[in-house]
Amino acid sequence: MGEGVEGLVVEGVYFAYPGSASPAVVVDGLRLARPFFLVILGPNGAGKTTLLRIIVGLQAPQRGRVRLLGVDPHTPWGRRRLAGRLGYVPQLQRVNTRIPLRGWEVAAMRLYLSSRPPRGMGRRLREEARRALEALQAGHLECKPFSEMSGGERQLVLLARAIAGRPEVLVADEPIGMVDPARRPGVVDALWRLHLEGMSVILTTHDITPFLREPLASRALGALMNRRLIRLAPLGELLSDRRSLAAAFGEYTGLDEALASLGGGG
Amino acid sequence: MLLAAIAASTLAGITAGSISPLVVASGNIFLAVEMVHAVLAAGVIGGIAGALGWPLPPLLASVAAVVALGLLAAGLVEAGVDQDVAVGVTAFTSAVVVAVGVYILVRVDPAGASVISGLLVGSVFYTTPGDLQSLLAVASVVAGLVYLFDREMAYTYFDPEGAQLAGSRPWLYRSLFTVLVSAAAMSLTYVAGALMAHIILVAPGVLALGAASRRGVPAVLAASLLVGVASMDAGVLLAWETGLNAAGSVGLTLAAVFAAYAIARRGGGRG
Numbered sequence: 001m002g003e004g005v006e007g008l009v010v011e012g013v014y015f016a017y018p019g020s021a022s023p024a025v026v027v028d029g030l031r032l033a034r035p036f037f038l039v040i041l042g043p044n045g046a047g048k049t050t051l052l053r054i055i056v057g058l059q060a061p062q063r064g065r066v067r068l069l070g071v072d073p074h075t076p077w078g079r080r081r082l083a084g085r086l087g088y089v090p091q092l093q094r095v096n097t098r099i100p101l102r103g104w105e106v107a108a109m110r111l112y113l114s115s116r117p118p119r120g121m122g123r124r125l126r127e128e129a130r131r132a133l134e135a136l137q138a139g140h141l142e143c144k145p146f147s148e149m150s151g152g153e154r155q156l157v158l159l160a161r162a163i164a165g166r167p168e169v170l171v172a173d174e175p176i177g178m179v180d181p182a183r184r185p186g187v188v189d190a191l192w193r194l195h196l197e198g199m200s201v202i203l204t205t206h207d208i209t210p211f212l213r214e215p216l217a218s219r220a221l222g223a224l225m226n227r228r229l230i231r232l233a234p235l236g237e238l239l240s241d242r243r244s245l246a247a248a249f250g251e252y253t254g255l256d257e258a259l260a261s262l263g264g265g266g
Numbered sequence: 267m268l269l270a271a272i273a274a275s276t277l278a279g280i281t282a283g284s285i286s287p288l289v290v291a292s293g294n295i296f297l298a299v300e301m302v303h304a305v306l307a308a309g310v311i312g313g314i315a316g317a318l319g320w321p322l323p324p325l326l327a328s329v330a331a332v333v334a335l336g337l338l339a340a341g342l343v344e345a346g347v348d349q350d351v352a353v354g355v356t357a358f359t360s361a362v363v364v365a366v367g368v369y370i371l372v373r374v375d376p377a378g379a380s381v382i383s384g385l386l387v388g389s390v391f392y393t394t395p396g397d398l399q400s401l402l403a404v405a406s407v408v409a410g411l412v413y414l415f416d417r418e419m420a421y422t423y424f425d426p427e428g429a430q431l432a433g434s435r436p437w438l439y440r441s442l443f444t445v446l447v448s449a450a451a452m453s454l455t456y457v458a459g460a461l462m463a464h465i466i467l468v469a470p471g472v473l474a475l476g477a478a479s480r481r482g483v484p485a486v487l488a489a490s491l492l493v494g495v496a497s498m499d500a501g502v503l504l505a506w507e508t509g510l511n512a513a514g515s516v517g518l519t520l521a522a523v524f525a526a527y528a529i530a531r532r533g534g535g536r537g
Contacts (some may be wrong), residue, residue, distance in 0.1 A: 056431060056432075057431075058427055058431070059434075079433075080429070081433075082431070083431065083432055083433025084432070084433060086431055088427075088428060090425065090427060094293070094425065094427060095421060095424055095425045096291070096293065096425070096430075098290070098291045098292075098293065098475070098480075099291045099420050099479075100291065100420075100475060100479035100481075100482060100483055100486050101420065101424060101483065101484075102288075102480075102482050103483065105482060105483070106424070109421050109424070109425070109428065109429070109432065110428070112419060112421070112432075113418070113429055113432035113433055113434040114432045114433045119417070121417065122355045126297065145479060145480050147479065148480075161428070166280060170301045195438050222433055227372040232365070254423075255452055
């Protein structure tokens with residue numbers, strides 16, 4: 001996993017929120033060559049979001065070293081080098097829905113801001129935004145006001161924003177959590193196709209069902225977290241490791257029900 | 267006198283209409299209100315200085331006060347202080363300056379009450395060519411920069427972290443926005459007075475967002491501009507005809523526009 005072109009390095013990272021006695025994130029070593037497809041799993045409060053924010057440079061760890069695409073995202077120079085190469089999907093509560101933007105305007109945001117001034121909302125940007133929405137089967141949201149969208153629709157548009165223009169790496173925090181369960185496998189398939197075309201993907205999820213399929217189960221990586229990185233392994237292998245799952249989630253994981261509903265085994 | 271007043275109100279309407287939608291949509295109404303307080307504080311300090319024989323150009327005093335307090339608020343936010351708390355600190359500062367300043371002003375100058383009255387309800391019918399130049403400069407800068415950077419500011423307030431990761435500089439656009447709101451507060455306080463400036467900074471944006479948000483940022487800005495200019499001009503004309511002060515007449519005009527909008531919405535809803 002550590003061979004090839006450097007994709008992601010997280011080494012000796014320690015982060016605790018101010019005033020908290022216990023750390024929110026501890027990662028001794030995580031090194032992935034690109035393109036990678038990494039699914040981060042863990043219970044609520046496991047530090048998944050914090051780890052993503054550390055990886056993209058929004059949160060600085062107290063200790064440790066992070067490199068994304070060979071760049072330190074915690075320096076101004078690194079952030080400038082990553083702009084345009086990184087697509088990011090935040091949790092929904094971090095966006096202001098009162099700003100009067102339509103679906104395509106949100107989807108074009110990353111491309112617009114990473115272009116050089118003087119900027120313009122030209123036909124090319126709108127075309128790229130439409131393509132990204134259609135890749136997620138969300139073309140019907142192109143002209144819909146963001147403020148009038150459902151939670152799942154907003155997540156699809158934010159995901160389209162992140163993949164528009166095909167960045168080198170996608171970092172997504174719960175990108176399908178509010179999407180209709182029936183549509184989630186289609187969204188995951190779209191991300192997998194982008195990965196096969198060379199995009200690296202890191203995402204967090206509480207719903208593992210769309211990932212319990214081949215080739216994802218054997219070829220995508222899973223990282224199990226509960227404040228510290230417990231185990232990194234191919235997803236299928238990780239999800240059959242009862243001891244690690246119990247260490248992260250406790251005794252109840254919901255996995256048995258998920259696997260039973262798929263007619264799969266443990 | 268009327269022509270100069272109409273010119274002043276048009277320029278103030280352009281200023282308010284340009285910035286108002288962002289004030290409302292970005293959740294910065296408290297900041298806008300605080301900027302008006304800062305102008306009020308500057309006016310009181312200017313009045314005291316004038317009474318003591320050190321005439322202070324009102325524009326210069328206002329710029330100094332709003333820029334200083336605006337940058338203090340922006341600096342506190344960038345340092346991690348909650349925005350409402352940061353604005354609260356500056357609001358407290360300007361409130362104390364106004365309260366103490368009014369006491370001193372009426373002591374050192376018995377005519378100081380008229381200065382305070384002008385600040386509260388506007389002095390649009392005493393507009394001089396120099397005032398018009400200042401208002402024109404403010405309107406040009408505010409409208410020009412808002413239309414030049416409307417996307418950048420909209421995206422900054424939509425998702426500041428996403429904007430930062432895309433290579434934008436949210437702190438730059440937040441600071442620019444603060445400066446523009448400060449400039450708008452000065453312009454509006456002069457024309458319609460501090461009491462009504464609070465409302466004019468917010469009302470066109472509220473109406474435009476309600477009426478045109480489905481059509482995106484450019485349509486909202488155009489609608490807000492229309493509401494801002496129309497209500498300011500109509501208010502000044504009403505003041506001229508009735509002898510009411512500018513603040514009262516602009517307030518009545520805005521109330522009429524709100525009522526018309528509410529009736530139109532109800533009619534549209536039934537249709």
